[in-house]
Amino acid sequence: MLVLESHCHTLHSPDGHITPGALRLACRRSGVDAVAITDHDTIAGALEFQRIFARQPGPRILVGEELTLADGSHVIGLLLREALSARTLPEALDEIRAQGGLAVVPHPLRARDGAWARQPAAAELCPDAVEIFNPKCGREMNLHVRGLLPAAVRPWAGSDAHYAGDVGQARVVIAGADGTAEQHVRALFRGERTYRLLGAKQVPGAGGRQYLDHSPWARRLAPVPAWVRPFAWQAYAAFRNYWPQPRLDLESKYGG
Helix, strand or coil, X not given: CEEEEEEECCCCCCCCCCCHHHHHHHHHHHCCCEEEECCECCCHHHHHHHHHHHXXXXXXXXXXXXXXXXXXXXXXXXXXXXXXXXXXXXXXXXXXXXXXXXXXXXXCCCCCCCHXXXXXXXXXXXXXXXXXXCCCCCHHHHHHHHHHCCCCCEEEECCCECCHHHCCCEEEEECCCCCCHHHHXXXXXXXXXXXXXXXXXXXXXXXXXXXXXXXXXXXXXXXXXXXXXXXHHHHHHHHHHHCXXXXXXXXXXXXX
């Protein structure tokens, strides 16, 4: 069995705050075995974390990127070899697949950066997977995505983690005991593995979990000196005190 965190940002994202040490601790606490680093518009963070955890204990790292397209929407490339440069969703799907990667549409209905929200016709395109659960989106939005998912597309879940406290809020649990993390994921998409999606409990009407940077008091404190950023995950733990870590209660089985 492999427990995968499939959507995670590090200090290499403008709004990411996760350091290698923080990620190691978060994975240990949440039972995550592997992490897809999907920084905004770069694979530098994924490559750096991969090198670090090749030399010392920590989660297995998959190289990914959350690409910003010309219209402001996002698409994730997983298992990448090179950084992406496409400007439209069809171009991005072709570019990701040309290097043997997997294409995932994150938070598809979110107004500011969801591909389906920005381009209604994008739902007719077939990426490899679409996030039907993202804890940064409200319960109603996630359920709506599930109802729109094309039959040929894999249901997916990603924490959209920007802080250590986010890691494991959504998990892809892949059956099977042998092989690397990449082999597990590729076998899943070939239909050779069953998998479960676990998601943090969401309260109807409550909306999604906030980005710390988007909270009103955080805006009042901006700009924050650059040296503070590596310690932001500790501040975020305090921020979560009024919003406790919920139990994981969404469980769906797919594949096979």
